[in-house]
Amino acid sequence: MSLSSKALEQNVSQSNTPKPPLKPGLLKSSSKVGAMTMSSRVLGLVRDVVFAHTIGAGGGADAFFVAFKIPNFMRRLFAEGAFAQAFVPVLSEYRQNGSHAAVKALVDRVAGGLGFVLMVVTALAVLGAPFVATLFAPGFRTDPEQFALAAEMIRITFPYLMLISLTGLVGAILNSYDRFAVPAFTPVLLNIVLIVAALVVAPLFDPPALGLAWGVLAAGVVQFLFQLPFLKPLHLLPAPKVDWRDPGVKRILTLMVPALFGVSVSQINLLLDTVIASLLPDGSISWLYYSERLADLPLGVFAVAIATVILPNLSRQHAGKDPASFASTLDWAIRLVFLIALPAVVALLILAQPILTTLFQYGATTASDTAMATLSLRAYALGLLAFMLIKVLAPGFYARQDMKTPVRIGIIAMATNMVLNLLFVVPLHFYYGIGHVGLALATAISAYINSALLYRGLRRQQIFWRQRGWGRFAVQLVLANMAMGVLLFAALVLWPNWVEWGAFARVWRLAVICVAGAVVYAAVLVIFGLRPRHLKHPSA
Structure with missing residues (x-):
């Protein structure tokens, strides 16, 4: 669909139009994003070590992790996930074919529409916190004290969704202009604020987890205020306007609705794990959280960095009708994933217990907690290659504004995960007392199904073909x-x-x-x- 004639007719003087930056190499850009993300992830590990020492893996910790995970999951939908996958290709097309004024008008209307939706969702969640707690952690209903604590923390943490999603909008704009460093660095601030909250604020509250909830809210404010000024040199500071009839907004919504499911399947599976884990013994949610965080380290540092860099490049290659470069970029990304993911899988399988013991077995975290988390970490590690492949295969569809194929594949993967949860969790829980391991294993297997179907779809549509040298590699x-x-x-x-x-x-x-x-x-x-x-x- 072409840009609206109204948008294309808008012009600004050359003096007000920022010059496009020189396009850096993809490896250099990925390395820069990866380095920034590595800083964030290292601090994230420090944060989790502090969490383990402060709140351990009991009922209070489970309640906090649920309250923290819900807005984070919604953030993946509204910001880093479906929204970014729908917004970046449209914004790239506006840059490719339109004027700077057209881009600014799109940013203003997207900021207004997204902000309005986020305000409504946040208000409903805060008012209906007990319902949200029941929906995402039904097992807490058997413990009135834990349930009340979870609902209270959801009221505190949920506004983080609005703040971090708007931060995600700013980051998507910067990434579209190949300004990758600032969005990649921003999560460092989240970890710094939460570490301070755990060490300074949490001891002032009873239970300490309440102080961490307030730290989450403060982190959202800090990240948004930090990132916003970097739009000024691009002359793209948003002046929010709600206009649902704008052609660009309509296109983004059309692309985003199916992507809400397709791009976030792995996150939905992890959230379903949390729901089921709330029905398992105390500590199950925390064991999954700590093991998932370690498995997420290579995923977040490398796969997300590569995916962040290739999406705007793939979008421009598609808009420029360059299928050979499109396929070459995907091939390059897949090779990097194999280069990084395979040693990470081997290392996590072998070193799971030493890593968890070194990082978390202090203070309130016991040897039993470490043993349980070790089992789920190994299960997640088995799926790490698939988790990372999904991150780089999905942009092959989203850059072409094809949301239907990943949605169809996502439905298959999600249904598989649900069936596998029942097949694994029930026997592992009742016979061995390790039901949480079944959740991690089911998530890993469904991720392989997801990635395999994405790969097959790219090949069948002749979007991707392997380049030379795979055998030797x-x-x-x-x-x-x-x-x-x-x-x-x-x-x-x-x-x-x-x-x-x-x-x-x-x-x-x-x-x-x-x-x-x-x-x-x-x-x-x-x-x-x-x-x-x-x-x-x-x-x-």
């Missing part, structure tokens, strides 16, 4: 991961008793193992012919 990966795995096993034979050591002894040993594993992995890749130039995008 596969051999290099297999040999490098085998060598690294042998080293990690040997290290655990040398250092088996992690629980007996203090924090410093655990940390330096884990650091040595991780660095040694990374060096061996990289060395084997180099020995068998992989060079840094092979990781660059062909068009760079």
